[in-house]
Amino acid sequence: MNSPRMKGALTNKLYEINWLLPTLVGLVGLVGVAMIYAATEGVWRYGAFQHIVRIGVGGIAMLAIAMIDIRFWYRLAYPIYAAALVLLIGVEFFGVIVNGSQRWLDLGFMRLQPSEVMKPAIVLAMARYYHDLPDWRVSHISGLAGALILLTLPMALILKQPDLGTTLLLGATGVTMIFLAGISWRVIGLASVFAAVAIPVFFKFGLKPYQQERILTFLDPSRDPAGASYHITQSKIALGSGGVNGKGFMQGTQRQGEYVPENRTDFIFTVIGEEFGLVGGLFTMGLYMAVIAVCIWLSLQCKALFSKLLVLGLTTTFTLYIFINLGMVMGLAPVVGVPLPLISYGGTVILAVMGGFGLVLSAHLHRNVELPRSES
Template sequence: MFDRRLFTNFDWTLLGVVLLITAFGVINIYSASSSYRDIGTPYYLKQLYWIVAGLGLCLTVCSLDYHMLEDFAYWLYGGVLILLVLVLVAGKTTMGATRWISLGFFNMQPSEPMKIVIIMTFARFFSRYPVFKGLTLKELVQPLLLLGIPAVLIMKQPDLGTAILVSLIAGTMLLFVGVRWSALGTIFAAAVPTVVIAWRFLLHDYQKKRIYNFLNPDLDPLGSGYHIIQSKIAVGSGATFGKGFMQGTQSQLRFLPEQHTDFAFSVFSEEWGFVGCLLMLTLYLFLILWGLGIAKRCNDRFGSLLAVGVTAMLFWHIAINMGMVIGLMPVVGVPLPFFSYGGTSMVTSMVGVGILLNISMRRFMF
């Protein structure tokens, strides 16, 4: 298995871009948390530990041939599904939501691995599924069930952000496989009543409130609406060149909520301005296009699907987080990959990159 070609073909560009983004992330977390009361290890250091741990996982994932995943995909899917059910039955409740499950020695949040597992499951499903001229409505039933079950379970926790993400990732993969226009049209027509039902029965009050607040932030200037207003002020006041490192008044005076996690980019925008944002956006766009390039260059269908899925996962995180920070999207707790503080997100994103590296360096293996 371990062939020299693997090393010569190693995708240093991809890893380099990712490391560059994480470096900016750590510097930014340093600034964002500098006004915090210190509790134990500072956040930027903890983030460094997570990066190291994430890299370890990333390299482990890329050292094993990704074709193995094809055999495991359904098993993993079943396992995580069981965990999702367990969370609802016996999970730990914090801040009104039950997302964690205790596995004795550590706690885990099974909705997070579901993001990766749904990618593998869809890749496995479509890798041996001949599609001509796109999927018909009938052919969509099975994959939509595969997606629907975990999505509903996650929404029940309730964790709207992750449920939407999992759906967007799967949806993007479906578009890649190809869906007939007739099927798309029918789905769109059916989506309207579904949204009405979801609004009435599945969404929690706080989630509805967030959407209301998004539509009209002045409704709740203390709660999530306040976050959007303050974040917009932070981003805008950064102007072209920013206020400078550690000089953001909005963040240093703590007007921003969760400024080291979900609103990390808002701190960055304030301190580095439009120029800094342009750089970050370029890096992220490069990452996405590179990921799609890996999918295109890959010779087998499973690998291609996998690469598209992982890239979609990163893309939607980036789009939703940035959209939220600059007031284009409602406040849903979605972190910015490689940039926001947080171990869970770092691990998931790094595993994703591991898969991309894996596919990239094995593209000449046939």
């Protein structure tokens, strides 16, 4: 008896989804398919086929997550965070080592990277935390301590893998959410002074030698052109060789000569730059900026603080992915191993990013839902 009513409610929800966001996300994903196809010499089974399947599965998951009431995600925020934390701990004991890094869990049918799962999980947890936190405690030491505990636990586990890029991305997302929650400028000033003192100490004692070398190479690319500077040097050559209009699809000589390592993953933007030039690079960045702008616009329509912080936090994570990767490829940031979202080859990151967009759509679809807040 309830079946027709349920189908009607489902149809109404699908109609109310902001379809501009899934359309833009799908377009970015298709750019990824084309670039992976080019990077692998036109062999579908070397990545392009897997990528388009993951985009399709991720799209279905995105819409399924969007249909679920935001109150469900509010209740599950801490359990999802706890599950992601357990997965990170599991990496310490059962993780698979690839290229000297222990970041993956082998599930048999796929390799799961828990650090990617933690990116939307930390946003969920911190959005829930600040929604429940009374306003007077946002800038109080007790309120700040709770947020820092939520943030530093996964950061410490990810840094140990080691994965400096994801650690920095997670930290930047968390700090942005603390700022968006309304922390006072006095606390921001004190934190800035602490950071100015802590960063050199962290560089000296918290980073491994090869991580220090990457940062020193970024500051002086000429110090080791055949070693630590090789990625950045070859990346710049590939981007510059594309000129304004590029050499044409599948015509990139730097790509064909395999001068740029990891050109289907972290350095895939070099393929775009070489084969489609400045025009292709700006088009790709334009698609990304459109996605970010739509997400910010959707956040402004949400009533509940949890929903606003959730959308803005996930948008921050997505934006940092882009800026860190492009900065790395252009020599404007150290090489830290952050993929270009929806374009770089990789399984867990695509599902995590598209799951995040599902949460954004859920927050907007249920934007008029009000969640109770504590005033004491």
